[in-house]
Amino acid sequence: xxxxxxxxxRPIGIFDSGLGGLTVLKEVKKLLPNESIIYLGDTARVPYGxxxxxxxxxxxxxxxxxxxxxxxxxIVIACNTASALAGDEIKRKxxxxxxxxxxxxxxxxxxxxxHGEIGVVGTWATIKSxxxxxxxxxxxxxxxxxxxxxxxxxPLIEEGEIHGELIRALIHGYLRFIKSRRVETLILGCTHYxxxxxxxxxxxxKNVALVNPGKEVAKELKRFLLEKGITSPKKVQxxxxxxxxxxxxxxxxxxxxxxxxxxxxxxxxxxLE
Amino acid sequence: xxxxxxxxxRPIGIFDSGLGGLTVLKEVKKLLPNESIIYLGDTARVPYGxxxxxxxxxxxxxxxxxxxxxxxxxIVIACNTASALAGDEIKRKxxxxxxxxxxxxxxxxxxxxxHGEIGVVGTWATIKSxxxxxxxxxxxxxxxxxxxxxxxxxPLIEEGEIHGELIRALIHGYLRFIKSRRVETLILGCTHYxxxxxxxxxxxxKNVALVNPGKEVAKELKRFLLEKGITSPKKVQxxxxxxxxxxxxxxxxxxxxxxxxxxxxxxxxxxLE
Numbered sequence: 033x034x035x036x037x038x039x040x041x042r043p044i045g046i047f048d049s050g051l052g053g054l055t056v057l058k059e060v061k062k063l064l065p066n067e068s069i070i071y072l073g074d075t076a077r078v079p080y081g082x083x084x085x086x087x088x089x090x091x092x093x094x095x096x097x098x099x100x101x102x103x104x105x106x107i108v109i110a111c112n113t114a115s116a117l118a119g120d121e122i123k124r125k126x127x128x129x130x131x132x133x134x135x136x137x138x139x140x141x142x143x144x145x146x147h148g149e150i151g152v153v154g155t156w157a158t159i160k161s162x163x164x165x166x167x168x169x170x171x172x173x174x175x176x177x178x179x180x181x182x183x184x185x186x187p188l189i190e191e192g193e194i195h196g197e198l199i200r201a202l203i204h205g206y207l208r209f210i211k212s213r214r215v216e217t218l219i220l221g222c223t224h225y226x227x228x229x230x231x232x233x234x235x236x237x238k239n240v241a242l243v244n245p246g247k248e249v250a251k252e253l254k255r256f257l258l259e260k261g262i263t264s265p266k267k268v269q270x271x272x273x274x275x276x277x278x279x280x281x282x283x284x285x286x287x288x289x290x291x292x293x294x295x296x297x298x299x300x301x302x303x304l305e
Numbered sequence: 306x307x308x309x310x311x312x313x314x315r316p317i318g319i320f321d322s323g324l325g326g327l328t329v330l331k332e333v334k335k336l337l338p339n340e341s342i343i344y345l346g347d348t349a350r351v352p353y354g355x356x357x358x359x360x361x362x363x364x365x366x367x368x369x370x371x372x373x374x375x376x377x378x379x380i381v382i383a384c385n386t387a388s389a390l391a392g393d394e395i396k397r398k399x400x401x402x403x404x405x406x407x408x409x410x411x412x413x414x415x416x417x418x419x420h421g422e423i424g425v426v427g428t429w430a431t432i433k434s435x436x437x438x439x440x441x442x443x444x445x446x447x448x449x450x451x452x453x454x455x456x457x458x459x460p461l462i463e464e465g466e467i468h469g470e471l472i473r474a475l476i477h478g479y480l481r482f483i484k485s486r487r488v489e490t491l492i493l494g495c496t497h498y499x500x501x502x503x504x505x506x507x508x509x510x511k512n513v514a515l516v517n518p519g520k521e522v523a524k525e526l527k528r529f530l531l532e533k534g535i536t537s538p539k540k541v542q543x544x545x546x547x548x549x550x551x552x553x554x555x556x557x558x559x560x561x562x563x564x565x566x567x568x569x570x571x572x573x574x575x576x577l578e
Contacts, residue, residue: 076350076356081462082549082555083348086551108419160554184460187457187460191456201470278356278359278529281433305578
């Protein structure tokens, strides 16, 4: 196969509905510091989480095809909604290794849940797809999964409302049901949610383990690249490229909140239509 | 000119970034009960209010061109963001009468403000464009305009959070500055805001007049059709058609909230790309 060669300096492609996927890029960079990354954020059509399956599948294929043209060695679907609704189809139809965030996070949650009961929070589309529930059951485990859509977390986080009364009131309301089920583990099923991880932890209590799918897919990606021997050679200087479908004044501010550091690399606005 | 004929049974075209424009359609139907309407909601790319001018202008022209192909007699831009950023260009370049919501609302606000001081609330893009401020100053009036972006109103309203503590806390926070300026009039510069009009009124007090741009553009449209003699003949049965670029399960619920009544007419998903 094309990717079975020793060392591979081609970049890793990561796509997301917007900028939230930078929380996944951050985890990939942490574990794979020599890899160059091409990031695509479909900021002209964000959010995916309130759209139909038809729209999400169409947009996700456009995203993946853009990265393929940029000659990436593999693709990471950072967006939970795109992973849930288009992940399987993209894996089947695209001739490159594809990583999505659902399965690695589900595996991790099962491992952490000794007695069962896993909670999942996400967008409308992710929760309605039952993707996390199916991924857990596919492991043959008799574990109950309790899900809750939290549609207002994304806009609040994007507006910087990540501390204080407003976000706490929302967290309290949304998590009431899952908390009452005494889950052991809670999957943060949206790229944005790690930003409010501490506030969610405060609500759920310290006995509930939180699973960040970005961290789990980064681990899986690292294992894969090492196993296949297709990591990037150390002597190649890493260089990150960011592509977005819309660019506003607020881009840098919002991007750096998700990235947790200063943006470096190149940035370009492109069209997918 | 093509539209200068006695009576004209062609429909009125209304477009919006999503479903919020149904609050404008509602006002048009109230004043012009014999007119058929074609409504286009770009629900695959909603919201426009957080996007760049480049994106908003491009999307708005695609919306307007779709309506032209449907043989409408005139176009109403229901979306405040599209009106603010693309209204002038569309008026200039499109060979049909075009109505936007900014100027009619600005005129009404001036009329209601005896001593000056007008407040405007809207999306990021609308407020940053200064469209309402410019429209007031273009009338040659020495009136101070105080603006406030309220980016979280739209997602909260779309999630049905239109009463209760959460929306009240947001309203209180966002309107603090404008309230402190003792404005006489407040323009509700986004199609969604009439849904929370009573909550906004409660915060601002009964001495502040609220202006709903949907009502004002409906009045202007009615005046225009009567003046030109191109209203629809009464004996023609009215029929409304709704087109959306994405269709989710929640469509009917959200649409009927904005419309304030049951949906009737035809509904189709279309693509603008």
